[in-house]
Structure formats: C-alpha cells, structure tokens
Amino acid sequence: MLPLVEWLYHTSISVAIRESSWVFPIIETTHVLGLSLSVGVLFVSDLRLVGLALRRRPASELWGQLKPWMVAGFIVMFSSGALLFWSQPIKAYQSVFFRAKLAMLLLAALNAAVYHTTIFRRINEWDDAPVPPTQARLTGWISLALWAGVIAAGRTMAYTL
C-alpha cells in the first residue's frame, strides 16, 4: 500500500492541494460543515430509531424524506474526504487515528446494511411504534456511537498533522 500512497503524494494534484492558499481551506471547511448535512441529518433519523424523539412521526416517512439529503451530504463528505486524503496521503495512511476512522466508517456501513436487509424490511409492522423494536434501537445506538467515533478520530488526526 505504501508505494501506492507515495505515488499519490507525488502527483501534481496532490502537490497543488497540499501547497494551496485557498483550495485546501475550502475543501476542509466543506468537509467539516458537511458533517451537518450527512451525520447531522442522520442524527435526526437515528433519534427516531432509538425512540428518543419524533415518536409520533412514522419512522419510514422520516427516513424516506431525509434520505436524499443525507445521501447528498455523504457524497460531499466522501468527495471532500478523498481530496483531503489525496493531499496528504502518506501522513493519513500512517495515522492510527485515520485507520480507526476508516474502520469505524466501514462498521457504520455494515450496521446500516444489516439493518436495511432485515428489520427495515418489516418497517410497516413498527412504523408508528413510539419505541421501535430492539434490533432497530440497537442499530440506532450503534450508529450514534460509531459516528461520534468517526468525528472524534478525524478531529484527533488533525492534531497530529
């Protein structure tokens, strides 16, 4: 992996972003504020899943309505994140915090995949329940924990650059 990462470091795009006056700050700002459109909106959906808020709203409606915004948010996060990685690939690759962040991102995706292929398929059964079934609530709590971890790992990684 390291040779690939070193190759990335020497590409002209990597150098350009890394040494830029405005481009890097704009990409990084987009990444930080983009958290709100992705994780922030997901937070609202997760609140419903764990039964802590919006209990009178049908869970499926909340999900259906907010999903396109979340998707847009995550596209922004992955694009800006990829560019940030491209600009400092070696430091990111070698950072234990970055690796932890990626691991938690993968686990969050896994958590979502398991949810969507199981209990979500039966959402009509518990759509109006103020407190969803245990598996749905577990999904919500795992999601909240993992995304908090992703944010913390990303922030901590920045301290080591």
Added chain:
Amino acid sequence: MSRLLPLFEWCDNTRVSVAIRDSRVLFPVIETVHLFALTILLGTTIVVSLRLMGVTLRRQPLAELAAELAPWMDGSIVVMLASGALLFLSEALKCYGSSAFRVKMLLLLGALVFHVTVFRRVSRADESKVGPAWRKAAGALGLALWFGVGLAGRGIAFLE
C-alpha cells in the same frame, strides 16, 4: 476594539484558562465536544429549516416537528456555548487577534437573537396563521446565520 483588550487579558488568565492550557487532553476533548454539538445543531437546523421552507417532511405538522426537535436544538446550543466559552478562555488573547473570531461572535449574537425571537415564533405558530413567505424567510435566515457562524469559526484557522 483595543478598549476590550483588558477584558480579553482577564479572560486569558482565569484559573480555568490556565487549567485547560496546562492539560494535554482538555483542549482536544472540549473541542471534540464542540464539534459533536455543532453537528447536532446544524443537523437539526437543516431539518427544521427545510420544513420551514416547505421542501421536506411536508406531511408532518411544522409546530409538532419543531417542538419535538427543540430540546435537541436548544440543548446543542447550550453545549456549544459552554464548550465555546471554555475554548475561548483557554486562548482569549489569540481570539482577540483574530478578525474571523470577531465576525463569528457578531453572527453568533445574531443567530441567538433570531433563535429566541423569529424562529421560535414562526416555527411554533399554527401554519394557517403565518404566511408561507415568513416561514421560508425564517428557514433561509436560520441556515444563513448558523452556517455563517460555522464558516467564520473555520476562518479563525486560515485567516489573519
């Protein structure tokens, strides 16, 4: 602005300021909490603002949606203010020198005033009693103010 320098100097030297500066973990932990609360505040603001602007969740009553998310919006504002105050105390003089910080504080004042006045009134009112133009303006203004605060905050690291 230079008349405020003594105040900033006082803030820079409180026991709390020194304690945070002396610790290796306090500042990073407080800043991470600030980031968590920012995500929740801006996330809930996006959802309620989009509803105000009639863009999403149109079948859900606005007043109920706003009321149900209010504890989370208000709670995250409190956490932002508390964590922000601590971060400020630990580097008050550095903030004094930052023009981005000053802009952030002005926008924050605007956002807070907006939140307890226009926003509360428009989002909790019966939808039939408030014209849609007011709701759309409130939605847009809320997004502009709170994201403005966030943008200015980021500017502290990159601008003089």
Added chain:
Amino acid sequence: MKTFGLVRAACIVGLLAATTLPALAHHSFAAEFDRAKPVKLKGVITRLEWQNPHIWLFVDVTGDDGKVTNWGFSGGPPGLLTRRGVNKETLKVGTVVIVSGFRAKDGSNNASGGSVTFEDGRNVFTGSAEDAVPNR
C-alpha cells in the same frame, strides 16, 4: 438473523484488529504547545514542509555540547503565510535562523513556530493567527 449477527461480530473483531497496526506518527499531539515553555533556538534550516494544514520548518540546532538536534517548528497554513509575504523562498534550506516559539507539551523537539530572524536582522512571523499574542 443469527448468521448476520456472527458476520457482524467477526467483521468488528477483524477491523478492530486491523486498526491496532502500529503507525509511524512523526509528531503525536505536537500541535499541543505549552505557553509556559518558550524556546529560542539558533540553527540551520534543513527542511521546509510547505504544506496544509500548516507548515513545518526543520532546523538543526547545535547545543553547547556540540551535539546537533533537529527541531521541528509548526506554523500557519501556506495561504496565511503567503498573504503575509512569507513564501517557500523566504525559508530556504541552509539558511541560518533564530526561531522563537513554544515547546510541545509532550517534551519532544517540536515547537509552535513564531518569530524567525535571519542573520541580516530581517524578521518574519510564521505562526498562525492564533499564535499571535498581542503585546501590550
């Protein structure tokens, strides 16, 4: 349902194991600097990392015992420095400089950048806006 649970558990264990791979962190938390530990060192610039999110200036400092230590000084982002009139050419390898800053909390040979003075008396400030503590 049971299979999914097992798959989930296995992946969690596997990924957690992967993240404990040792990483080469050149500076761990060196971004944390101690205002109570000011440093002022004279030496020769050996390397300049003109990079976002903030630059790093490396200086070979010769101690009284003749031993040479390499110090790293972090600074502001390239954009900020450029707008201030400081660029890559200002901090060329081989230049003799006196650098002032605050030492890293972890005690390593790293410090926050600040004032850089050249042999001809010129002085530039390489810190971020946050590093500029106003003088009364």
